[in-house]
Amino acid sequence: MADRILKKDNLGKLVASVNGNGGRFIAPVLDARQVVFKDVTKAEEIVTEYILARNSYKEYVFPQTEVVADFTVEKHGVDLKSREVEARETVVFGARPCEAASLSSLRAIFTWDYIDEFYTKREDSLVVVTVACTKADDACFCTTVDLSPESRAGSDLYLLETESGDYMVEAITDKGRAFVEKYKGAFTEGSGKAKTLVMPEKIGTIDLEKVSARLKDKNHYDDQVWARLTRKCIGCGACTFVCPTCHCFDITDEGTQFAGERRKNWDACQFDTFTLHASGHNPRHYQHQRWRNRFMCKFNYYPEKFASKGCVGCGRCIRVCPVRLDITEVMEEFSR
Amino acid sequence: MSNNIYLPHLVTIEDIYEEAPDVRSFRLVFKDKALRESFDFKTGQFGLYSAFGLGESTFCIASAPTRKGYIQCTFRKSGRVTGGLSELSIGDTMGFRGPYGNFFPVDEWKGKNLVFIAGGIGLPPVRSVIWNCLDRREEFGDITVVYGARTVADLVYKNELQHWGDRNDVRLIQAVDPGGQTEEWQGKVGFVPTVLEEAAPKAENTVAVTCGPPIMIKFVLKALEKLGFSDEAVYTTLENKMKCGVGKCGRCNVGDVYVCKEGPVYTAAEVKRMYNDF
Numbered sequence: 001m002a003d004r005i006l007k008k009d010n011l012g013k014l015v016a017s018v019n020g021n022g023g024r025f026i027a028p029v030l031d032a033r034q035v036v037f038k039d040v041t042k043a044e045e046i047v048t049e050y051i052l053a054r055n056s057y058k059e060y061v062f063p064q065t066e067v068v069a070d071f072t073v074e075k076h077g078v079d080l081k082s083r084e085v086e087a088r089e090t091v092v093f094g095a096r097p098c099e100a101a102s103l104s105s106l107r108a109i110f111t112w113d114y115i116d117e118f119y120t121k122r123e124d125s126l127v128v129v130t131v132a133c134t135k136a137d138d139a140c141f142c143t144t145v146d147l148s149p150e151s152r153a154g155s156d157l158y159l160l161e162t163e164s165g166d167y168m169v170e171a172i173t174d175k176g177r178a179f180v181e182k183y184k185g186a187f188t189e190g191s192g193k194a195k196t197l198v199m200p201e202k203i204g205t206i207d208l209e210k211v212s213a214r215l216k217d218k219n220h221y222d223d224q225v226w227a228r229l230t231r232k233c234i235g236c237g238a239c240t241f242v243c244p245t246c247h248c249f250d251i252t253d254e255g256t257q258f259a260g261e262r263r264k265n266w267d268a269c270q271f272d273t274f275t276l277h278a279s280g281h282n283p284r285h286y287q288h289q290r291w292r293n294r295f296m297c298k299f300n301y302y303p304e305k306f307a308s309k310g311c312v313g314c315g316r317c318i319r320v321c322p323v324r325l326d327i328t329e330v331m332e333e334f335s336r
Numbered sequence: 337m338s339n340n341i342y343l344p345h346l347v348t349i350e351d352i353y354e355e356a357p358d359v360r361s362f363r364l365v366f367k368d369k370a371l372r373e374s375f376d377f378k379t380g381q382f383g384l385y386s387a388f389g390l391g392e393s394t395f396c397i398a399s400a401p402t403r404k405g406y407i408q409c410t411f412r413k414s415g416r417v418t419g420g421l422s423e424l425s426i427g428d429t430m431g432f433r434g435p436y437g438n439f440f441p442v443d444e445w446k447g448k449n450l451v452f453i454a455g456g457i458g459l460p461p462v463r464s465v466i467w468n469c470l471d472r473r474e475e476f477g478d479i480t481v482v483y484g485a486r487t488v489a490d491l492v493y494k495n496e497l498q499h500w501g502d503r504n505d506v507r508l509i510q511a512v513d514p515g516g517q518t519e520e521w522q523g524k525v526g527f528v529p530t531v532l533e534e535a536a537p538k539a540e541n542t543v544a545v546t547c548g549p550p551i552m553i554k555f556v557l558k559a560l561e562k563l564g565f566s567d568e569a570v571y572t573t574l575e576n577k578m579k580c581g582v583g584k585c586g587r588c589n590v591g592d593v594y595v596c597k598e599g600p601v602y603t604a605a606e607v608k609r610m611y612n613d614f
Contacts, residue, residue: 113597
């Protein structure tokens with residue numbers, strides 16, 4: 001049941017208001033012929049005909065690179081300054097229901113006993129405005145991981161597109177309700193006829209419970225199946241960068257030995273140096289061991305440790321993979 | 337007060353000890369006087385040490401919590417950060433974050449005999465336990481230390497080895513790998529697992545603690561099993577690559593076990609239950 005209508009003619013007003021308040025408005029736009037999430041200042045930039053943005057919106061809660069401290073090395077010692085996150089209202093418009101479900105997984109990691117405020121402060125000021133899917137492609141498999149275009153988890157506002165191009169707005173969270181109230185000039189009373197949602201077909205040969213049980217049995221670890229299925233992986237890490245739940249990062253100093261910044265930078269468990277010890281020993285020496293780690297992280301560590309989803313079935317890793325390594329094929333293998 | 341979990345404390349290098357070729361120890365004191373007084377840790381915990389401009393590296397705290405007012409770390413110069421740290425001098429400033437991770441349950445070992453087995457640069461974490469127990473000597477039974485390195489020069493803490501050897505309440509067995517001995521060498525020649533088997537410490541009412549290269553640990557565990565040690569009485573510390581130290585960066589996990597959060601100290605029984613991801 002829709003609470004409000006967001007008329008397409010009012011979208012520009014909303015974009016301007018959020019920006020005018022010092023906030024950021026993120027939406028899918030065309031960039032180098034790809035649909036990607038970017039900052040927008042005008043509603044005209046926003047693309048509506050798309051399946052999924054190529055990047056996940058995780059970069060707005062977990063930036064690719066982020067300064068955590070500044071230092072200068074002086075004669076008397078080191079001057080070290082902590083960076084604080086400026087919590088700006090950040091609206092992500094046009095997220096899909098699959099990726100909206102990923103935030104609770106990221107939060108589980110970034111608040112596991114030690115609170116990473118660089119993450120939490122950004123997430124706390126993030127408003128996820130999901131637009132339900134009226135299109136899907138062969139890479140979409142949300143229904144296979146128990147999500148669907150109707151899933152509300154993680155969305156603050158859940159929008160249905162109408163035949164006339166407006167949006168029926170359902171406020172899911174308090175944050176969503178407060179957002180509608182704050183920008184009430186853009187949200188109006190009314191109704192419309194919602195476009196039909198498109199459900200990706202569930203991959204019938206995949207049984208998540210079987211996958212989970214197989215992964216819990218530690219004997220599979222040395223099984224040849226990993227090498228056989230993932231031999232073609234070239235370790236580029238693209239899957240991890242577009243994935244809405246991948247969270248691995250590096251901490252590194254940039255600058256000189258006299259002045260610089262300490263940064264958190266995205267990293268990937270698919271890289272050969274990721275776990276390499278100074279001694280030369282590498283616990284994950286082979287690429288299939290790295291691939292196995294990512295799969296385990298999604299279908300064992302996240303669900304078992306944090307009771308959260310490691311994979312939301314958005315299919316980005318399948319679309320972006322240069323060697324067409326399809327994660328659902330591995331899920332199928334472990335469903336046998 | 338910053339809630340930035342990645343922000344290190346500033347520490348001053350109060351002293352530097354050359355332990356072995358490319359291996360140094362730093363004695364570190366917190367710049368913050370209040371922290372210097374209040375800082376506490378448990379034996380087996382680790383920290384992240386910064387060479388500003390180069391980054392952070394993970395090592396155990398090699399000193400014992402029974403020695404207050406400073407911490408010591410020991411590292412081998414092997415990469416960018418440890419290379420940078422090696423160039424620092426007494427009085428210089430570096431960074432420290434920690435203590436992180438779990439610890440050796442020393443309090444549970446009261447009344448037991450202790451056997452420490454270390455190889456090469458694996459002695460520093462064990463040293464923390466050894467001094468912790470020596471400083472509370474009356475609480476424990478027999479103490480045996482088996483330590484080996486590739487060559488005589490590679491043995492770390494040479495002064496302390498001599499001290500432990502001189503004490504009559506410690507049985508110290510030193511070894512170097514075949515070919516690593518000098519003419520003056522009076523210790524054993526052989527690999528640590530073999531030397532351990534020959535020393536044959538009794539398993540009854542005894543706890544074993546081991547750290548060293550993965551291949552050494554593997555064979556030490558076998559030797560201890562042969563000597564009758566149960567997997568629950570054998571402890572080791574896993575040293576995986578880490579960046580955050582607080583369960584977020586995603587690289588220290590052995591299967592589903594995050595070494596930084598759930599380790600680094602494990603019993604042999606726990607290690608055997610892990611995924612083969614070493």
